[in-house]
Amino acid sequence: MNLTDRQRKLVFAGLVVVLAVVGVYLTVAAPDDDTEGGAAPTPTATAGPTGPASPPPGISGTVSAGSFDVYRLLPFSQQEFATAADLAQRFTAAYGTYRFDEDPKVYGDRLAPMVTAALLAELRRGEASPGKIDLRRQQQVVAEGSATLDRVRDIEDNSLIFLVTLKQQVTKGGKKGQESQQYAVTVSRDGGSLRVYAFAPADEGQAGDTG
Numbered sequence: 001m002n003l004t005d006r007q008r009k010l011v012f013a014g015l016v017v018v019l020a021v022v023g024v025y026l027t028v029a030a031p032d033d034d035t036e037g038g039a040a041p042t043p044t045a046t047a048g049p050t051g052p053a054s055p056p057p058g059i060s061g062t063v064s065a066g067s068f069d070v071y072r073l074l075p076f077s078q079q080e081f082a083t084a085a086d087l088a089q090r091f092t093a094a095y096g097t098y099r100f101d102e103d104p105k106v107y108g109d110r111l112a113p114m115v116t117a118a119l120l121a122e123l124r125r126g127e128a129s130p131g132k133i134d135l136r137r138q139q140q141v142v143a144e145g146s147a148t149l150d151r152v153r154d155i156e157d158n159s160l161i162f163l164v165t166l167k168q169q170v171t172k173g174g175k176k177g178q179e180s181q182q183y184a185v186t187v188s189r190d191g192g193s194l195r196v197y198a199f200a201p202a203d204e205g206q207a208g209d210t211g
Contacts, residue, residue, distance in 0.1 A: 056071075057072050085162060094110055115197075143168045161186045166182075
């Protein structure tokens with residue numbers, strides 16, 4: 001259909017009005033960058049253990065005793081497993097090593113690199129107990145600990161629980177003796193490292209996964 005000059009001008013003007021209305025609508029409907037009382041919140045990382053970088057690779061071929069690699073089915077690599085086991089053993093030995101004339105803070109500082117912040121706070125409270133300090137001083141207790149790894153109790157996506165036996169050479173009231181206790185030691189991923197997450201006598205049981 002042929003339009004006259006006047007008709008073409010009217011159509012053009014109408015299009016301009018329609019586009020202006022659409023622009024206003026989009027501007028009003030768009031979400032504001034700010035929320036009430038300040039800028040829009042941004043997501044923050046949640047503290048705590050992180051999962052494995054990728055799922056276990058699995059095994060697609062035929063399984064044979066000579067070539068079976070169990071670590072292909074586990075959420076921890078062989079290196080992580082060995083690191084966690086070493087940590088559980090070292091921590092248990094350090095936990096059982098103390099002396100009556102040592103500042104409880106020094107004892108806690110030795111354990112600090114091996115444990116989570118929450119467990120460290122719990123251990124520090126226990127060592128700073130006036131009753132425990134007084135008894136050790138009265139009996140002049142000196143204990144030197146060593147530890148043996150007994151077995152793996154549980155494996156979860158983010159944690160490993162080891163049963164570890166603490167053996168102590170204890171001097172108490174001038175007399176020497178030996179003491180032994182088995183513990184369940186949970187080692188978990190803590191950011192980019194492995195740390196002892198929980199620690200309790202083995203017969204009390206222990207929660208497994210931490211993530």
